[in-house]
Amino acid sequence: MDDSARRKALAAALLARAPAWQEARERARRLAHTRTDDIADAARLADDYRLLAHDLARARELMPASRTREYLENTYAQIHAALHQGAQHLGSAAHRLLREDLPAAMRWLLPYLWWTTLIFVLAALAGYLLVERYPDLIALVAGPDMIASVERGKLWTDGLLNIVPSSVLSVQILANNIVVSLFAYCLGFLFGLGTLYILGLNGLMLGAVFAFVGQHGLAGELFRFIVAHGCVELSVMCLSGAAGAAVGDALVRPGGAGRMESFRAAAMRSGVVLLACALLLVGAGLIEGFVSPNPRFALGARVAIGVGYWLLMVLLLSGRLFGPRALRGV
Amino acid sequence: MSGEFAPELSVESVTGIDVSLPVAGPGARSYAFVIDWHIRLILALTWYVVGAIIYNGRLALNAPLNNSGRWFGLVLLPAMAIYFLYHPLVELAMRGRTPGKRRAGIRVVTRQGAPPSAGALLVRNVFRLIDCLPGFYGVGLGVMMFSDQSLRVGDMAAGTVLVYEREVRDEPPPQAAAQRLGALDADGAEIAADLLERWPSLEPQARKRLARQLLQRYLGAQAELTDGDELQWRARLERLARPGS
Numbered sequence: 123m124d125d126s127a128r129r130k131a132l133a134a135a136l137l138a139r140a141p142a143w144q145e146a147r148e149r150a151r152r153l154a155h156t157r158t159d160d161i162a163d164a165a166r167l168a169d170d171y172r173l174l175a176h177d178l179a180r181a182r183e184l185m186p187a188s189r190t191r192e193y194l195e196n197t198y199a200q201i202h203a204a205l206h207q208g209a210q211h212l213g214s215a216a217h218r219l220l221r222e223d224l225p226a227a228m229r230w231l232l233p234y235l236w237w238t239t240l241i242f243v244l245a246a247l248a249g250y251l252l253v254e255r256y257p258d259l260i261a262l263v264a265g266p267d268m269i270a271s272v273e274r275g276k277l278w279t280d281g282l283l284n285i286v287p288s289s290v291l292s293v294q295i296l297a298n299n300i301v302v303s304l305f306a307y308c309l310g311f312l313f314g315l316g317t318l319y320i321l322g323l324n325g326l327m328l329g330a331v332f333a334f335v336g337q338h339g340l341a342g343e344l345f346r347f348i349v350a351h352g353c354v355e356l357s358v359m360c361l362s363g364a365a366g367a368a369v370g371d372a373l374v375r376p377g378g379a380g381r382m383e384s385f386r387a388a389a390m391r392s393g394v395v396l397l398a399c400a401l402l403l404v405g406a407g408l409i410e411g412f413v414s415p416n417p418r419f420a421l422g423a424r425v426a427i428g429v430g431y432w433l434l435m436v437l438l439l440s441g442r443l444f445g446p447r448a449l450r451g452v
Numbered sequence: 453m454s455g456e457f458a459p460e461l462s463v464e465s466v467t468g469i470d471v472s473l474p475v476a477g478p479g480a481r482s483y484a485f486v487i488d489w490h491i492r493l494i495l496a497l498t499w500y501v502v503g504a505i506i507y508n509g510r511l512a513l514n515a516p517l518n519n520s521g522r523w524f525g526l527v528l529l530p531a532m533a534i535y536f537l538y539h540p541l542v543e544l545a546m547r548g549r550t551p552g553k554r555r556a557g558i559r560v561v562t563r564q565g566a567p568p569s570a571g572a573l574l575v576r577n578v579f580r581l582i583d584c585l586p587g588f589y590g591v592g593l594g595v596m597m598f599s600d601q602s603l604r605v606g607d608m609a610a611g612t613v614l615v616y617e618r619e620v621r622d623e624p625p626p627q628a629a630a631q632r633l634g635a636l637d638a639d640g641a642e643i644a645a646d647l648l649e650r651w652p653s654l655e656p657q658a659r660k661r662l663a664r665q666l667l668q669r670y671l672g673a674q675a676e677l678t679d680g681d682e683l684q685w686r687a688r689l690e691r692l693a694r695p696g697s
Contacts, residue, residue: 175467
């Protein structure tokens with residue numbers, strides 16, 4: 123048999139399997155859009171995958187520029203995607219995220235967290251000392267209205283609820299905080315420098331403002347305003363900074379896997395923490411809108427709310443909030 | 453839209469036969485983005501306009517002067533949420549697709565060719581903050597131009613790639629051809645099957661011309677090419693494709 127006849131016979135045999143391809147294609151499409159726990163479905167799909175792989179290899183050789191090959195490439199890719207898609211159990215995925223992935227990511231981020239916290243504290247200290255020594259520098263971090271208000275002996279937050287309702291204030295604050303937090307994470311892409319800049323700037327501003335209000339006898343008032351929401355808000359700032367620093371470190375010291383793969387792994391791993399940060403900032407925003415500017419809340423209540431929410435954050439991040447005990451209670 | 457000339461994402465498979473997916477370039481991605489941008493803008497504006505008219509009780513779009521919580525919560529906030537959360541939410545719901553991507557014939561997959569996880573979709577959308585700097589997706593487009601697989605920073609972070617969805621007809625093309633291989637090779641059988649399938653929808657002149665070309669190509673000098681009516685041309689074509697002919 124000459125080569126041409128052989129190829130023709132092979133092609134004929136290949137084309138005769140078209141109904142099986144169509145069946146496999148329909149099965150892949152069905153399983154890609156619906157959930158199934160049937161093991162037989164998975165087994166059939168695996169068989170389809172092997173059949174298609176075999177036929178596609180043959181089609182690539184026998185009819186490289188044909189519609190048959192195009193059809194087989196497409197069907198093979200569909201079955202590949204259906205076989206490799208993740209489980210669609212949202213509930214169990216969320217539980218795994220909160221009980222396993224989040225605590226694991228936190229343990230991994232811990233060294234970065236210490237460093238970013240140190241940088242934030244040092245920046246705040248620097249801001250405090252600078253404004254203490256050179257009070258005019260406050261103009262670099264605070265607006266003229268804010269400065270004028272403090273010089274009149276009043277915090278800019280006094281009477282805030284007369285101007286903006288709590289609901290509006292909350293959403294504005296939490297949206298702003300989430301964006302800052304996400305930027306601190308994303309800017310880790312600049313080899314960690316962007317993250318350091320955001321952390322340093324925020325620390326510097328906090329220290330400078332505290333020094334300035336302290337010079338006008340309002341430090342206690344500012345602490346009273348901040349304590350309820352600030353414990354979590356500042357912790358989350360350091361946390362998102364830690365996530366950004368991890369991303370930056372992955373780019374600076376990629377290891378054997380290569381820079382791109384190392385960046386991807388770090389971004390995905392620390393992204394879990396970012397999700398928790400965003401959720402925590404929603405709570406902090408609500409506290410900042412409804413509790414912090416409201417003069418009816420006494421200092422004790424504010425401290426209790428602030429510390430309580432912070433402990434809740436620790437439980438969430440350590441996985442204990444949804445740990446085995448919590449599950450048994452459900 | 454097709455990825456005929458696109459670079460390919462080749463995914464190793466346990467079968468030993470790579471899965472090959474054509475990678476979408478900056479053009480297709482921008483096209484999809486522009487469509488999605490218009491959709492989210494229209495949706496957000498529609499919400500705002502309808503909400504403002506209902507809130508004001510008349511044909512007026514202006515915001516109240518008193519910082520109303522109801523205005524903020526029912527009109528402004530949802531409109532902003534539609535605009536800013538469109539991409540992550542729609543990609544999550546449509547498993548890596550959006551209406552714009554669907555129109556451009558592309559979808560998001562992992563580097564393993566599978567649908568991306570929720571985490572990967574969220575991370576790739578968070579990094580839009582960087583990709584859209586300093587405006588008009590400057591960073592994203594710049595990085596894409598220098599990346600082999602046209603990746604923006606978000607794709608690098610999430611391990612995702614945008615690939616073309618191959619547009620093929622649902623019925624397997626060679627099904628009819630399988631019985632018609634006859635004197636033809638596999639490609640010829642496909643063309644003959646295609647031609648016979650499309651026969652009723654073709655112009656009479658086109659039917660004759662295409663049948664003549666096919667007969668000439670596969671039978672050469674032996675082909676019977678004398679003019680005849682359409683039924684004759686069809687019969688000749690069917691003879692050509694008949695097994696054992």
